[in-house]
Amino acid sequence: MIELPTLGWQSIVILVVFGVSLLIATYCTYAERVIAAFLQDRVGPDRAGPFGLLQPLADAVKLFTKEEFFPAGANRALFVMGPCLAMITALMSSAVIPFGNVVQFGSNVFNLQGIEVNIGMLWVFGIVSLGVYGVMIGGWASNNKFSLLGAIRAGSQNISYELAMGMSLIAVLMISGTLSLRDITLQQSAPGEWHFWNIVKQPLGFIIFLVCAFAETNRTPFDLPECETELVGGYHTEYSSMKMGLYLFAEYVNVFVASAVMSVLYFGGFNFPFQYELRSWLVDSQGWELVSAQNLISVLGLLGLFGKIFAFIFFFMWVRWTLPRFRYDQLMRLGWTILIPLAIFNIVLTGGLLLAGVINFGVIK
Amino acid sequence: MQSLSNRAKVLEKKPLTLAERAYLPAIFQGLSITLRHFFMKKATIRYPEETRPFSPIFRGLHVLKRDEQGRERCTACGLCAVACPAEAITMVAGERKKGEEGLYREEKYAVSYEINMLRCIFCGLCEEACPKAAVYLQADKMAPPRFERDEFIYGKDRLVEPVSPDARSARGIQLTPEQATALSQKTSPQLS
Numbered sequence: 001m002i003e004l005p006t007l008g009w010q011s012i013v014i015l016v017v018f019g020v021s022l023l024i025a026t027y028c029t030y031a032e033r034v035i036a037a038f039l040q041d042r043v044g045p046d047r048a049g050p051f052g053l054l055q056p057l058a059d060a061v062k063l064f065t066k067e068e069f070f071p072a073g074a075n076r077a078l079f080v081m082g083p084c085l086a087m088i089t090a091l092m093s094s095a096v097i098p099f100g101n102v103v104q105f106g107s108n109v110f111n112l113q114g115i116e117v118n119i120g121m122l123w124v125f126g127i128v129s130l131g132v133y134g135v136m137i138g139g140w141a142s143n144n145k146f147s148l149l150g151a152i153r154a155g156s157q158n159i160s161y162e163l164a165m166g167m168s169l170i171a172v173l174m175i176s177g178t179l180s181l182r183d184i185t186l187q188q189s190a191p192g193e194w195h196f197w198n199i200v201k202q203p204l205g206f207i208i209f210l211v212c213a214f215a216e217t218n219r220t221p222f223d224l225p226e227c228e229t230e231l232v233g234g235y236h237t238e239y240s241s242m243k244m245g246l247y248l249f250a251e252y253v254n255v256f257v258a259s260a261v262m263s264v265l266y267f268g269g270f271n272f273p274f275q276y277e278l279r280s281w282l283v284d285s286q287g288w289e290l291v292s293a294q295n296l297i298s299v300l301g302l303l304g305l306f307g308k309i310f311a312f313i314f315f316f317m318w319v320r321w322t323l324p325r326f327r328y329d330q331l332m333r334l335g336w337t338i339l340i341p342l343a344i345f346n347i348v349l350t351g352g353l354l355l356a357g358v359i360n361f362g363v364i365k
Numbered sequence: 366m367q368s369l370s371n372r373a374k375v376l377e378k379k380p381l382t383l384a385e386r387a388y389l390p391a392i393f394q395g396l397s398i399t400l401r402h403f404f405m406k407k408a409t410i411r412y413p414e415e416t417r418p419f420s421p422i423f424r425g426l427h428v429l430k431r432d433e434q435g436r437e438r439c440t441a442c443g444l445c446a447v448a449c450p451a452e453a454i455t456m457v458a459g460e461r462k463k464g465e466e467g468l469y470r471e472e473k474y475a476v477s478y479e480i481n482m483l484r485c486i487f488c489g490l491c492e493e494a495c496p497k498a499a500v501y502l503q504a505d506k507m508a509p510p511r512f513e514r515d516e517f518i519y520g521k522d523r524l525v526e527p528v529s530p531d532a533r534s535a536r537g538i539q540l541t542p543e544q545a546t547a548l549s550q551k552t553s554p555q556l557s
Contacts, residue, residue: 039399043409207389322399323392 082138100302139235150234154225165212167343185269259312270301445491453484
């Protein structure tokens, strides 16, 4: 008998996470334009609402009212399925990310996380690697050479970089000894330490992971699947209206999820420095109850995690408007001959350091 | 081979150092440049709210000036039309009738005076050529865009500096009723 997680509270959390991911993805479009503008000494959209904050709504209305176009000779079913798949896979992976520690009301303890599964990391990577199907199917069903080229590029790029990504992850798993994202987060919160984040133990692994995350989300400098200078629009050349919008949206949801995963794996997730000092200070000298102090810490940690996520999203956009696109052979060479050997070296190095006792296995406190 | 100017430099292609090959330092250099631009003052002028200030010597839309008593200065000598490199100015001269002394300064005046703003290059040579200081290019006004080409031909109705009949009578200038109606038709521009 498989024990299912309780669904009452968790389904609410999942709905909230779903909504929040969509909201963040929506405002990513706005942030992208504003950041792009600021990096180029412009001001960006500022007409719709205060500071242009209603711009995403205007964009959505525009996309919805565009013509639904089906190219001649396209496989209609698959053509519709492509963007749906891209969106579904992008949204599914955020369910297992621990957004906050527990909060307790009376005797009810709530996890600020969609589903706690002990294979959270595998789930995320399984879903993320499915994401390439949305791109592949969409590109293939368009019956267009540019779309097909973009889709093939996306496929080969994602598969190549998933290898290095997985290997850089293995080093994290060697330290943590668990696949549960919650446990990995909790291990990075040893009381009395502040240098507990995995980035300290895994700097090389983080850089590899970061580069691969850029490639996995098809962001510049690895946005070859949709590079407009060579492939018109890449895999979404033939898409119009909200189907096009879903592809663009899925990219931003992917950016959000990748940022969240990086924050959880390497930057302590919902932990923040001096949280235990703050909690004991509240309990000891302010006379708070332990439960309410912990609730406050959890909420602050939730906000902290979102701060980290937003910082990563900003970094994604910052890089996009700084670096030019890689050439395709450079992309493949970087993936196969540099990142994968580096990742293997990182695994060996981590193993050696673990054996030598320089870094410790994670211990859940 | 020696170069003719002796200024050619022979460049050696050095192999990349490890830091250069790692590419990351270069990336951080680039990121720091873009981040600096992130905090820089923006070049954008938010147009309807802000407008770009004109230069004080900007040459914009023409105006035909009046003198202190409100009379048209132009005597239709044609020097502006001669000076105009784009041949944008045409005029018809006429003789001032008796009783029109309050309207025109000299005995000869321009019955019609037209500037084609599509031909005009706003060089200001007409302004320099005018011996009566009658035509000026305003520093704060531009010829606005229009839908029809003939709307760009500005006649006296739109060129002459407006002055209301009341302002003229306040200066003690006597006008016949016909002159007053003629003037009010001239000074309130009737755009087609």
